[in-house]
Amino acid sequence: MTQDFPDSPPPPAADLGYAGATPVAGGNLPELSVSDLSRALKRTVEETFGYVRVRGEVSQPKRVSSGHLYLRLKDDQAVIEAVCWKGTVMRLAVKPEDGMEVVCTGRLTTYPGRSQYQLIIETMELAGEGALLKMLEERKRRLAAEGLFDAQRKRPLPFLPRVIGVVTSPTGAVIRDILHRLADRFPRHVLLWPVAVQGEQAAAQVARAIQGFNAIAPGGPVPRPDLLIVARGGGSLEDLMPFNEEVVVRAAAASQIPLISAVGHETDTTLIDFASDRRAPTPTAAAEMAVPVRAELMAQVMECGRRLEGTANRLLAERRNRVEGLARGLGDPRALLEGCAQRLDDRGERLALSMTGLIRRHRTEVAKLGAGLRHPAQVLGLAYARLDIAQRGLSGGLTRLLADRATRAQTLAQRLTPQPLVRRAEEGGARLDDLGRRLDASFGRAVADGARRLEGQAKLLETLSYRGVLARGFALVTTADGHPVTKVADAPAGGRVRVEFIDGAVGATLDGEGAPAPVPTPAPPRESTPAPKPRAAARPSGQGSLF
Structure with missing residues (x-):
């Protein structure tokens, strides 16, 4: 404790005003009940130590279901019990952890049920910047061991985000700097999630803002951001503490949307900088990282267009020269086509003549078979x-x-x-x-x-008889002895022949005039037609066959 009191003799019992004190016969001290003594001690402690500041190390912090916080403050020689009521716990600037050195402000009281005195904590702060940095270093080491700061999990920023979500205070200069810088470089649609960036509720609000942006469904009435910026202006180490809280660091590490942290000035470092995908020294620098310069992009596109046009012209010129060189080594296409056209005409004429000869040969064979x-x-x-x-x-x-x-x-x-x-x-x-x-x-x-x-x-x-062929206008020519005449060579000049039509037969004499028509291609040799088999002799009368 920082407040000392000189040793002094205890006040007389009569001055304490004990209720129900009765003198004992034969003695100077009054007889007190346990409750009277506990109340007297409680009143004395509360009146003597009404408001104190105590510095010590936090030990065994425990928050019960009612919301109250119980802990111990100790140093190398003594231990004191402390309690922080539910309404005060929510307003504490720091979250007490085991081994943390703090300075607590409150009042002393006693708890008669256990015959102990305790400190009722009203405010709590870290005991100096060194202790705060030690606590932050320990937290950084623990979160890094979990892999929240690994470089492999960091995602690249989109080249040109369509929507940018900003988590910052709506009344500060940070949001105006970001909007002004975005308008100068490349205007984009900005969604602002207003939060407190300092105080006891700041860490929870920043964490909920990051989670809320990630919970927006794509294609909904509210556009989902393609990039997040968590920004705050400069300040002391205590002012930037909300961005060192574990809940904020875990929310930044779990964000599915690429995130830029822009907290404080260039020399300020918070734990969210290690969990984010990119750290910006200032909020203005975060806006510059988020979008490129529109004028530079237009100039680059125009330059690429000119280079592409020049390259295409050179490529066309090279291809034209190459085609012209190859064309000089080729023959005249007209001459090539004329030769092909002439061969096509020749093949067509030969095909027509071949078809005529084939039909003539088949007709002769059918007539010969019909005559038999x-x-x-x-x-x-x-x-x-x-x-x-x-x-x-x-x-x-x-x-x-x-x-x-x-x-x-x-x-x-x-x-x-x-x-x-x-x-x-x-x-x-x-x-x-x-x-x-x-x-x-x-x-x-x-x-x-x-x-x-x-x-x-x-x-x-x-159906198979040659009479059907005669009905179509053909005639059967046979010699005097009945042999069919199928070739010009088989019809001697001056010989007698018999010409059979569908309705009868007439005799004729060959005069030998005329010559055989030229055949374009020689007909393939035909196999000799076998002589017709002799008919079977008539069976004797009797049962016999029906045919």
Whole structure:
């Protein structure tokens, strides 16, 4: 304690005014209760030490659920209990931490429940600048160990931010300097989050402002800043303490938006400078870091445009010279195209002639194949003749079979007794009648099936017959002995030929005039047509085949 009091004898008990004091027989001291003595001591302490300043080291600070703060102040020889009520805790300039040397101002009182005296703290401040710097150094070391100051986590600043968020006092000269500097260099949209930059509530307000800017959703009614500036003018170390608070440093380190700290003058250093992405010596310098100079950018763009135009002109000139040099080494395009056009015409003419010759050869082959086929009328006549023969043979066989069965039935009827034999003869006759009907039906179906197959073969034969070719306007030329004439070489001059049309045939004599038409390309040699197979000899009469 800084206040000393001389030793003096305690006042008489009667002067203390103890309530309920009664003299004891045979003694000079009054008899006191514990409560009376505690109240007398409390009154004496509070009246004697009504207001004191105590310097000591903070030990075991503890904040209970009610909001009150309990701690101890100690030095190398003594310890005193201290308490700070909830309303006072919120107004303290510093946050007490274990081992911090502070100077507390308040009043002494006693706590009768524990028979101890304690200090009621009303204000608290650090015990000198050296202790404050020691506390800041310890805090810096602890936060750096957590990685909040690492250079790897610092983000680059945007080249030209669209919106800039500023965290500072709305009434100071800092915001005017920033706006004036931004207007001179490159005007941008600025959002101001007003905060207190000094005092007990400054740290919490600055931290909430940084978190609030980061909580703005992109594309919402309020534009999200692309860059943040936390700024304050110069001041003493105590004035800049809000920017050394741990809550502010952690908010700056957790910001997703790039942040520039511009707190104090160039010689001032706070912990937010280490957690921010860029430190500016002054608020004006922060505005210069935030945006480039518009006039310089325009001049640079114009210079780049001129250089680009010159480079493009030189490149075009070089490419033009190169193309002209390559063109001199090439032939005349017209001559190249004329040769290609001539070859194309030649190929087209040869293709047309080849198609005509191919069609002529196929037509000749079809005619030759058609001449070797029988006329459908002849095939149908032969088929009908075989069908008649088969029908007569089948009818005669059925008649003989029925007569034979009847004869056998009569013979059996004569040999057996009359009654059973008659029944068996009747049953046999019924079965014979049924078999006859079934045989007639089967024969009819067989004849119908044969007729349908014969009709289908006749249609197929008529489709493949050369008569269809004659119906389209062609004629079949044969020699006197019936061989078809398919080439000019096979028609000797002066010879007799037979010309068959669709409706008949006429005789003609070749006069030998004319010559074979020239063929553009020689036709490929054709394989010799095999001689037609001899027809099978007619089968003998009987069941035979339908064809």
